[in-house]
Amino acid sequence: MKTRVKATLLTGAGLAMLAAPIALIAGNPQSLLPPGMQDPSPAPAPTPTASAPAPSPTPTSAATPVVQDVPDESDEDGASSDEGSSSSSGNRLPTLEELEALDTDELDELLGLKPKFDIPAAQRRATTRVGILAEDEGGLPAVSLANQPQSLVRAAISGTQGRLVSRWGHIALRRALASRLAPPAGMSGAEFAGLRAQLLNRMGEFPAARAIAQDIDVDSWNTRLANAAVDAYIATGDIVGACPLAVLRGGYRDDVEWRMLRSICNSYGGETARARNDLIRLRDRVDGEETEVIDVLLAQRFAGAAGLGNSVVNIEWDDVDELTPWRYGLAAALGIDIPERLIDDAGPYYQRASASLPSLPLPLRIDGARRAAREGIFSSSALIDLYSQAYAASGNDGAIGSDAALLRTAYVDPDPAARLAAIRSLWGEGTQIPYDRQVLTAYAAARIPANGSFSGDAGPLIAAMLTAGLDRDAARWSSIVDEGDAGWGLLAVGLPDADGAVSSNAIDAFRDNDSSTGSRRTRFLVAGLAGLGRISSGTRNSWDRELDLELSRETRWSEAIARAGEVENAALVTLLMGLGMQGDDWNRMTPRHLFHIVSALRQSGMEAEARMIAAEAIARG
Template sequence: MMLQRKAALLAGAGLLVLAAPIALVAANPAAVVPPAAPASAPSAAPAPAETATPAGEPAGEVAAQTEEQSSSSSSSNRLPTLEELEAMDTDELDELFGLKPTYDIPNAQRRATTRVGILAEDEGGLPATSLARQPQSIVRAALTGTQGRLVSRWGHIALRRALASRLAAPEGMSGVEFAGLRAQLLNRMGEFGAARAIAQDVDVDVWNARLSNAAIDAYIATGDIVGACPLTMLRAGYRDDVEWQMLRSICSAYAGEAARSRNNLLQLRDRQSGEDGNVIDVLLAQRFAGAAGLGNSAVTIEWDDVDELTPWRYGLAAALGIEIPDRLIDDAGPYYQRVSASLPALPLSQRVEGVRRAAREGIFSSAAMIDVYAQGYAASREEGPLGTDAALLRAAYVDPDPAARVTAIRTLWGDAETIPYDRQVLTAYAAARIPANDGFAADAGPLIASMLTAGLDRDAARWREIVDEGDAGWGLLAVGLPGNSGQVSSGAIDSYRDNDQTTGTRRTRMLVAGLAGLGRISDGTRNAWNRDLDLELGRETRWSALIDRAGEVRNAALVTMLMGVGMQGDDWSRMTPRHLYHIVSALRRSGMEAEARMIAAEALART
């Protein structure tokens, strides 16, 4: 089955880093309950609450008090003098004359926050009531305890699906708070577009500070600066930092208030110049505001005195098409590569490293990565590294000779002892077109691994008769194919260990953990290998007890969020077989066997 879905604890000692968030969970594993039964459709938006008479007070006295207060208010509500008017800023004038909007959505069109998300269950999302009966402390700890980077590409894909699903908030948590927690985690994962979409599924005037900040971060990362304008207009006072003031000024320009925008930015520029002498942020804001075509003064962007790149500088410069010096980009962190992958305003040559990272981490699908290389081929043919790789990729698809296609694939993989994982993602569909025969048996392992990066398990299954028991390709098929054609024997695992060249037979350890989690070895075989390899599969922690219980009650959403906590790290060296076993087992039992298989196969391919 081709795993094409819509939306596409640090291990070992590193687990201690996350002990604090998980320790906050007051409930024990038994508190994890099955998903709630489907709730009735959300009711229509409630009518505005009427003013109630306080209990124990006669209505007449209340009316008299109201009249007295109104009279007192009227007498003290005088018009300001001319001097006071001149001293007021534009926000104070708007407040005085009632020009500041409070909301712009008719009651009939307001959206309930009982369920928030962009993937309904019939669109590939998880059941809406999955978390409705769960203690909010568990869900909050899982979402805040996951820092964003997962060791597994398929784990990232599964977690993104859960976070983007249209879900009801857990018991004791508001829908807005739940949306904010999910949007923040999506931003940390590099899924800025999904984070923006989650925020936009909630009416702006009910955003809390968490959701507002997550939305602004997503807008800047996606180059959608003016997307923040509804918030700046409706919630003007919720922040007072320089970035917020620049955003408000930009939005004023696009709302037709050129004079306000120009004056505010000039004041900010003078203030920043006096504080630290670095006005690059305000200059970028002036340039962006000037793009509204409202007569803003032209500004020149110079990077000579800039020694640090920030999300604000990168997002505005990319949106404006302003070139950023290499010295700033070269020292930038992974955040900027993730942002660059999806910014169409950037040249392809500046996006390619970000695209490769996005493919490794699960942000980009194989098809999305191929699209970028196809654009590179159309734009430059065989000029430059991107054009050369694009030409090789084309040959890997269309050359009539299968041997030539395999040669092109090998060239894309490079000469390194370990094939870069993003290259295997790039060649997934080309690998699926290679005929399964003995002539290509030497390349069977990496070809199968490449196919499984895109979930092409049916195509990989054609190689069952080609690989030998105990080979690398055999191990990938043993955990990656659907169905269970029988128990994997202890002898087959022993053959695999004989071919395992990894330090401490780490790959064999991952194979046993994956097979045990998928239920593809007997209890006796599992226990024997558990003792032989000292895997500690039976050792229980609070995290393992929680994810096991969530899997037992088939709560896929909670399993996936707890999986995110247990999969944190920069590479597979941070994942223990014991954690892999609990994750694969819980995913399988919760109904996500396909994801469990792909994660088990990825563990072998990347170890």
């Protein structure tokens, strides 16, 4: 169903409710919003600037393109694009001594040589709609959030810390954040883009965050967006991508990392001697607290690729105790090996970053890609591609080569039994199949014939297919699985065009086969079926009481997401979904939250995502 966007979500008392904190109730009753955001206030309206006088009529004036005004140098975050001022004042010419005391930036400013923007005026882009995914490319409707309270949108994005329990929830949220959307009334396009880019960085979606920033001209960036862009550039190894910002807005930061980055950009801009001297001075006075000598040495090595090659820089990791994004990003971009002791102690950030860094060794990339696949950053096809590269590079040598060879057998062996045996080997011997292995084998599972000979593996095969959204392939197993089996439960919520309501007896049979702690899978099954409208109200209420699900209990968050679903605002539903799905694993999710998320997604036109999330809950619960 095509999403329809209403003019407003709530009015009157509803707006007051939405401005209040949105809390995740089960197991975490405190508000998820950061301090000071309990009652977000609207951003101040921008101060109008005097318009330029109209040009005198000439034969060519009508052809002059209309472009947006250049924003004031001081943005809503208090940043200023001024790099400094010259030592002269008024109209007095500076003395020779004053000129000699100026650095290059100050001299360029004095002589009017410093660029003010990097895009010609006629080519500058408006910020009325920002994003990389248009509606006809799969994005959400552009005006979805235009008339929603900016306090609600800001709270939903800022309050989501990044990690979601659901792979499919992550995929849906990324789609919303990447869509080409108009900002809420009263919020600037730069702030809206900055909020989204920051959340994408927290989710490990660094290339998407970089693309969002690049959709806005650099001279329109505010501090929030600039910081998010720099973080994305470093995480993707695209260090010189930040150079336009360093040239145009060099004074917006003054920390050591920013000074190193500016020196790198100076080197790539042709000022190699200046960059060398600046980095040597930085290396001599780093304090060893936030910045160490290794950081400056990496900057010197990177700058050397642009013309400082006569300066020998040795990178030694012996005295380095931990990784930082700066060290990891520059080392990866330079192709410098990082000691395993540092990588082993590093957090999830570095695994997410490594998945998309082509300069890293394949084993390191595959290790990160497995996490990226579990979390929704990587698709099944992207993960398969990495294993294919490993097989092409080294055949079946080593653990990764062995897995790659098994994966090849799972796809190309003419015997279905041999293919299934290879899939089982990739899944491992444990009762709980690693989720990234199910993602890896999704398309191989879809090639297994649906017949009674393989019925014993129907459940995990169906679960694997649904990780990649292969619901039509999974539907072939409908006549093979028995009512109440694990595979039956996945199909009950995962298939499109469900035929009739699920009976209470079928749910009871599923519970009899449910070995999960506290019948979690049964609880998720009931919540998913109720959210999809696939059980009667009587069956829902009966199982609600039986399992103590509290599906009818309301909170501010549930009221907000339910109302957004009713008016079919998929973008707002998805942002609120992210707020309610935070956590490291499915133990953080309650059936009641699952019910509200699935129901709102279905009503807003995102039934496919709703079905996949419900199936994932049963598979991973």
